[in-house]
Amino acid sequence: MPGLVVFGRRWAIGSDDFVLPGAFELLVRLVWWLGILALYTVHKGRFNCPGGGLLHSYLLVLLVLLASIICALSALVYVSMQGTISNPGPRKSLPKLLYTRLFLYLPEFIWAVVGAVWVSDSSLHCEKTVINAIIGTVIASWVIIIFTIIGVVIVFDPLGGKKTFYLTNSVNRNLESSQSGQLLYNVKNTATRVWEKRIRLLCCCIVQDDDHRVAFTSIAELFRTYFSDTDLVPSDIAAGLILLHQEQDKMESCPKEPEEVLCHSPSSLATDDLDVELENAAHYMLFAAAAYGWPYYVYTNPFTALCKLNGDCCGNRPTDSDVTGSDRHNFHFGSILKITGLQYRDFIHISFHNKIYEIPFFVALDHKKEAIVVAVRGTLSFEDILTDLSADCEDLTLEDVLENGFVHKGITQAANYIYRKLINDGILNQAFTIAPEYKLVIVGHSLGGGTASILAIMLRNSFPTLRCYAFSPPGGLLSKSLADYTKHFIVSVIVGKDLVARLSMPNMEDLKRRVVRIVANCNKPKYRILLRGCWYEVFGGDPDNFPTELDGRSQDALTQPLLAEESLMVHRSPSYSALEDESHLHSPPQYPHLYLPGKIIHIVEESSSRRLCSSDIKYTARWSNEAVFSSILISPKMITDHMPDVVLKALNSLSQEHGSCISC
Numbered sequence: 001m002p003g004l005v006v007f008g009r010r011w012a013i014g015s016d017d018f019v020l021p022g023a024f025e026l027l028v029r030l031v032w033w034l035g036i037l038a039l040y041t042v043h044k045g046r047f048n049c050p051g052g053g054l055l056h057s058y059l060l061v062l063l064v065l066l067a068s069i070i071c072a073l074s075a076l077v078y079v080s081m082q083g084t085i086s087n088p089g090p091r092k093s094l095p096k097l098l099y100t101r102l103f104l105y106l107p108e109f110i111w112a113v114v115g116a117v118w119v120s121d122s123s124l125h126c127e128k129t130v131i132n133a134i135i136g137t138v139i140a141s142w143v144i145i146i147f148t149i150i151g152v153v154i155v156f157d158p159l160g161g162k163k164t165f166y167l168t169n170s171v172n173r174n175l176e177s178s179q180s181g182q183l184l185y186n187v188k189n190t191a192t193r194v195w196e197k198r199i200r201l202l203c204c205c206i207v208q209d210d211d212h213r214v215a216f217t218s219i220a221e222l223f224r225t226y227f228s229d230t231d232l233v234p235s236d237i238a239a240g241l242i243l244l245h246q247e248q249d250k251m252e253s254c255p256k257e258p259e260e261v262l263c264h265s266p267s268s269l270a271t272d273d274l275d276v277e278l279e280n281a282a283h284y285m286l287f288a289a290a291a292y293g294w295p296y297y298v299y300t301n302p303f304t305a306l307c308k309l310n311g312d313c314c315g316n317r318p319t320d321s322d323v324t325g326s327d328r329h330n331f332h333f334g335s336i337l338k339i340t341g342l343q344y345r346d347f348i349h350i351s352f353h354n355k356i357y358e359i360p361f362f363v364a365l366d367h368k369k370e371a372i373v374v375a376v377r378g379t380l381s382f383e384d385i386l387t388d389l390s391a392d393c394e395d396l397t398l399e400d401v402l403e404n405g406f407v408h409k410g411i412t413q414a415a416n417y418i419y420r421k422l423i424n425d426g427i428l429n430q431a432f433t434i435a436p437e438y439k440l441v442i443v444g445h446s447l448g449g450g451t452a453s454i455l456a457i458m459l460r461n462s463f464p465t466l467r468c469y470a471f472s473p474p475g476g477l478l479s480k481s482l483a484d485y486t487k488h489f490i491v492s493v494i495v496g497k498d499l500v501a502r503l504s505m506p507n508m509e510d511l512k513r514r515v516v517r518i519v520a521n522c523n524k525p526k527y528r529i530l531l532r533g534c535w536y537e538v539f540g541g542d543p544d545n546f547p548t549e550l551d552g553r554s555q556d557a558l559t560q561p562l563l564a565e566e567s568l569m570v571h572r573s574p575s576y577s578a579l580e581d582e583s584h585l586h587s588p589p590q591y592p593h594l595y596l597p598g599k600i601i602h603i604v605e606e607s608s609s610r611r612l613c614s615s616d617i618k619y620t621a622r623w624s625n626e627a628v629f630s631s632i633l634i635s636p637k638m639i640t641d642h643m644p645d646v647v648l649k650a651l652n653s654l655s656q657e658h659g660s661c662i663s664c
Helices: 019-042 052-080 094-103 105-119 128-155 160-169 178-202 210-227 234-253 258-263 268-290 294-300 305-315 328-340 382-389 409-424 427-434 447-459 480-488 505-520 526-539 644-663
Strands: 322-324 347-351 361-366 371-376 393-396 405-408 439-445 467-471 490-495 599-610 615-624
Touching (some): 019 052, 019 128, 052 105, 052 128, 094 105, 210 505, 234 526, 268 328, 268 439, 268 599, 268 615, 268 644, 294 305, 305 328, 328 347, 347 427, 371 427, 382 409, 405 409, 409 447, 439 447, 447 490, 480 490, 490 644, 599 644, 615 644
Parallel strands (some): 322 347, 467 490, 490 599
Antiparallel strands (some): 599 615
16 A cells, blocks of 8 residues: 555555554563553552552553553554555554554653663662562563664655655646656655665675766666655565465466467477487586585585585695686685586686676686586676666677667676677687687576676677577566577576566566556455465465455456556556556557577476475476566565576486486
8 A cells, every 4th residue: 555654754664564563562562561460469568668659659650551552552453454455544543543652652761761760779679579570661661662663764764755745746736847847856866866875885895986886876766767656565565476476376276278288399309409408508507506606515515515625625726727806715716626527727717806797707628518618607796786787778789790689788798898808818719729629608597697698699700609508597688689699509598487587677567567456456454465475375275365356347447557556656657557558559668678598498397295304306398488488477486496506406307307218
């Protein structure tokens, strides 16, 4: 629902967000009140110790104060439970109750100070039980006050004042007037500065230069544009994702149409080609995973990795290869050796240098496949995250390539950096001098997969036989023309419901539109959605069939936005215009559609059997197309399916299965 407006500004919390925290505090206060009541009843008439009169008055006032707080909390929780996310009408009295509850903090604070002064008085000689109870009361009061202050800081919206003014006056304002235009410009500038400060705070531990400052501004503008047109609070988004996940699971449980099953039945020729590519992908995924260095090796071997690295790394100095960047204790290179199984003399160049738009990579000789492998590391640092988030589009201009188009800006700059190192520094010339008959293969996972794909496009003219294997690359990478051009030499491997492979600005806008729609039209209160969703995510079961206002509406009516959806939108945006009939037909999209590179192998989990300490998962793979990844899927596995160890496990499982079939 729209953010709660109190004290003249908007806050990042809804009026229906007080149910769960309020109920928890209510339980604590009730137990507290009963304990003080029992203490007072047991010691009634025995307050004749020095300071006993003050103690008697303190307990009586505390009982009355706690009773008042319990009543206020009960009313606050009850009102917060009313209505739905998009129908805050039944909760219109909540701000007054909230003011009342906040006002009660003042006497509670004063009484906590009085209690602290009383128990610190050494002249008191009352019973130890009573004094301990007062100490517990004082501590509990201070803990609740401190947590309340922390909560206020968390839900504080720096743009609350400006956004509230914009919302309350948007109906009567002509946005074409100079005054309104200036107001909107100021709001946008303020929002961009707020996001930029947040990003700088998150990246405070890294050295910042001009490239970082440009990236901060670009990313802040991206976040401002994406979040500025909705009036959702974080709990609304969480409820929307829960509803989308359950809706998605219900659709997946429906039987497929016969035509849909037939369209996924591959020909024998395509199956043979797929088996060959899966075998190659399983082999080269080791190089892509090795590019992560010791963090990946320790992650996959948590009990033995450090002992092995401490014992072996000192004797594996890469004296015959060119190494740049920091590798303290030789842990990175030692991990690469153990993961790939290569010798140190097989490495031509290793770069651990890492800055924004400059990511680590290595060049090695793969004698098993007779290939010169360029392996690019994926996201592993704040600098890499900034490279990922620099998601503006830019033109890729290459000689003799007609399929020029748009590419991801940050990843393209990272590919340009590696291209200059490989060509200008003569790294590839050195490699082909050693092994002139070998072919060139470029691999990478995640950010490394996207960088490897664009790097392969840049090197394609000079090395026509090169191959590229991109494991879990970002979805918003290449325009349609470039994606089609790369089908001849790039293979992308995607596992399950991988989020990153579906990440693009149009897909994010589509996700926002779907969240707004399903949240606005659900007829259940938010606390029930969240509780049922948590139970479903942890314990499973059947997806909840939440009724919505969409039920029973005609298809024509579904193309029109509901009033509930309008209440969640600050102003019309690219995502919201998709809900209308004609607006999106006459205006160009704000974000061009970018796609995955090359031919796509989609690996999905066919079945799984859990044992006591392990699980046996059976995978299946098929050729896919970019349309399958045109929407973000909500699932607990949307993150784990992206992890390099999961990708490698799936590929090894398919490769071993294919090998066993051949032997049979």
